[in-house]
Structures are given as structure tokens and as C-alpha cells.
Amino acid sequence: MSNCIKDIEHLSVFDLLTEEEIIFLDKHKTTVSYKKNETILKQGTFASTILFGKSGYFKLHIEGKKKGIILAVKKSNAFLGLSSLYYVNKTYLYSVTALEDCEVDVYDKSIFLEVMHNNVSFSNEIIKYINHNSARIFNRFLCVAEKNARGRVADMLICFSRNIFERLEFTLVMTRQELSDFVGLSMENTVRILKEFEDDQIIKISGKKVEIIDMDVLQKIRDFG
Amino acid sequence: MSNCIKDIEHLSVFDLLTEEEIIFLDKHKTTVSYKKNETILKQGTFASTILFGKSGYFKLHIEGKKKGIILAVKKSNAFLGLSSLYYVNKTYLYSVTALEDCEVDVYDKSIFLEVMHNNVSFSNEIIKYINHNSARIFNRFLCVAEKNARGRVADMLICFSRNIFERLEFTLVMTRQELSDFVGLSMENTVRILKEFEDDQIIKISGKKVEIIDMDVLQKIRDFG
DNA sequence: CCTAAAAGTTGAATTTTATCAATTTTTGTA
């Protein structure tokens, strides 16, 4: 029972499209490369495009006055910023930033909506993605609200291992500051807790390389923290 | 510039329906009364209905292992639990509980989906509500993550005043514990901060009755806290 | 390869928040 819900596989949605629809979409599609740390979508700006991350990792985040919060981390083959499709004031709800060099397919929003309009099963699937994304974020909200610092950091590590990298050994794509923005803690506190986990031989961590040694204990810290 | 987004007016969406559609929906509708503190929707249960709150106030909340978090407070004439319409595992994402005696229209989900299917503008409007609800919750997430205790309590009071009760004087529909679950603080801390605000003549509070005396200062506490 | 800037680390001090315990007030119901 984890607070960290796995993302849906987005790629298969294109199977619901006809040849013609794919051609129509592709005609109005461009593929853009972004460098690490480049802003792909900026919260509050007018939303005229729909993005699909082809390669790389992405963070969905809201920039506050004092701090920011990372709502979600997405890997390749996922839509980015879908919820702006139907958002009332037609702006992006959150920013999307490249966590490493990446490629993104950029669809024209009106064309995308047209295809959705004519293909109900495609449309339903897209809306499912939007809701699933929200569900993930609601659960992260709960996690930050109810868990202490160690619990949050443990939850984050488990989440990355299971849902992003799908391995016990992985290389973080985020800085310590970004990890802190993900869990809602100060950077120093995050660093210290990671070190505690290492001292207790629960993880190995060196720079951006992480290995989870004792998943059982990490889960207990998550559950009781 | 507030973290607290006002809810959309939901009632007008029914204007988008034809006479026939309204009759069709109504035929499969029942109206149910709930008492204060009754659970209307339970998170995790199978979602077979769509609810529309006709009167009263409602809390949308996730129940965690240790604490819970109130995602949103809704007043009358709003849909409740819409996001389960398209959620992958067909369960409710969050619980909905009556904050006072209320009446709720209960629609059959499959009938509701059928109407949505046949009426695109209705469908689009419903999806907008879902996204708007998410947007509100994302911003509350940011608020809880970036603000200190006083800032969160100030934000909550402003939010209630502006978006729920639309007056500077209002009667809370939540207990101190529920206020605490809304802002992610311990109850004692919430109580103490409310008392501080009263001592500083920023608000008057007596039991559930609140009056905001100095909105300017309250906003400053929100912005700098 | 060198260097400046950025990122990461650590300890100490301080602030913030939660917890605990005792008490008062309010509420719901017989």
C-alpha cells in the first residue's frame, strides 16, 4: 500500500487512432529538442500545444513565491501538461522542465482536440491520463501532509525505484534541491536524511547514484514515518 | 494573487442539455438526504454514481494511515467526485463527507456518461470542472508545502471568506480538527494560531463564528508566511 | 586542463511545530 501510484503507459493510446488520424496529427506535429533544465511549458502561459515526451525525464512543478513544489516526475513516452486541454482559463496549470536532454513531440492543441472530438475512445483514454495524473498528485499531497521528513524521503526513493527507474539501482536525474522540492523539505534536511539512510545501510548513495539495499526497512520508514 | 482558486459555478452546465436529455437524466436520478458527518462517497469503493450536491457543504478528503488531508471544501450546486468518471480503476479517488445536513442528487454513472457521449459541449464542460478541481487542489498542495503554519491558516481563512461563504463574517462548518486536516497542522497549533490572530485583532472568533477584521494584515501573513 | 560557479555536505544554533496532559466548554441526547 503505497502513496506512490505508477504512471499509466501512454504510448498505447496511439493504437486507438486510425491511419488517417495519425497522419492528420503528424502533419501538425513538430519534434523539438530541449536541453537539461530548459523550461518546456511555463505555468500561467497560454496553452496552445499538447506535448508528448519522447525521450528523457521531466518534472511537473508549480513555482511558488518562496519555494516550489514538484508535482510529478515523468519519464519518456508520456504526455506533459494534458490538463490544460480543458482548463478554464486556457493556461498551463504547472511548468514542465527537462531533467535531462530530451525530445518532445509538439502537437497543435486545436488539431489534437479535433481528433479527440471525432474519436471517443481516444478521447476517453486521454481523459483517463489526466485523471490518473491528478490521482498521483493527490496522493503525493497526502504523503507530504501526513508523513515526517524521513517518511517522505523513503517514499520518494521507493517511488523512484518502482515507478520511474524500475530498478533498485538508479541514477537520479534531480539535484538535491529538486529532491527537496519533491518532498517539501529543506535541502539540508533532505541531504542529512539520505546520509542517515546510508549510515544505517538502507541505501548506498554517491552523488546521483542510488542503490536501495534494504527495501523492507525503507518501506517501514515510509509507513511509520 | 492567491493560492486559493474559486470553484466554478456548476449549476449552469445543465443549461447545455436538451429537454430530452434532462428528462433522461432525471429518470435515473434519486435525491438523497445525508446527515452531518455522514460519508457520501468512500474512497476506494467502486464508483457507480455521479453526485451533485444540492444543499449543504461537503469535504473532499483522503484518509491516510496516520492523518487525513482535506483536498477541498465544496458548497451547494457542485458536482462531487467527478474525477472518478474516468479514473482507471473505477473507484473513488477521495471520500466525500457531509459537513452539515444536506441533499444530494445521485445520477447513474453509465447514464451520465451516455449523455456526455452524445452532448459534446456538456461533456467538455464536465471535464473542465474536473480539471478546475484538480487545479485548486494542486495550488493547495503548494500552499501546504511552501507556507508556515500562520501563512496556511491565514490562507484558509481568506479562502473560506472569499470562495466559500463570500462574506467577511461566516460560520465555519468544520471542527478545529477538520480545519487542521485542511491546512496539515496539529489541532493545537491551529487553535493557537487562530487565537493569535484574535489577540492581534486580525479576526474575531468565537466557537464556529468568524469575522475577518483586518483583511490586509491577513493577506500579508498569508503572503509572507 | 583550469577555473569559477554551482551543487552538495556538515555542524551548531534557532525556530517551528508536535505532543502530552490537564482543564474548560460545547454538544447531543436521554
Next chain:
DNA sequence: TACAAAAATTGATAAAATTCAACTTTTAGG
């Protein structure tokens, strides 16, 4: 109205988390 249960309040204490400052390591770019 009376009474028990629930909710709210308050103060004292403990725990948790942040901040500040100094320092080290890593990274990016010439």
C-alpha cells in the same frame, strides 16, 4: 434540564525541521 461524550483550549515540554555559516566537491565552459 442534566449528564456524558466530544470538542476546544491552554501551558509545558519535547521533537522536528529550518536556517545560517563554513567548507568541500562537482560541474560546466573557456
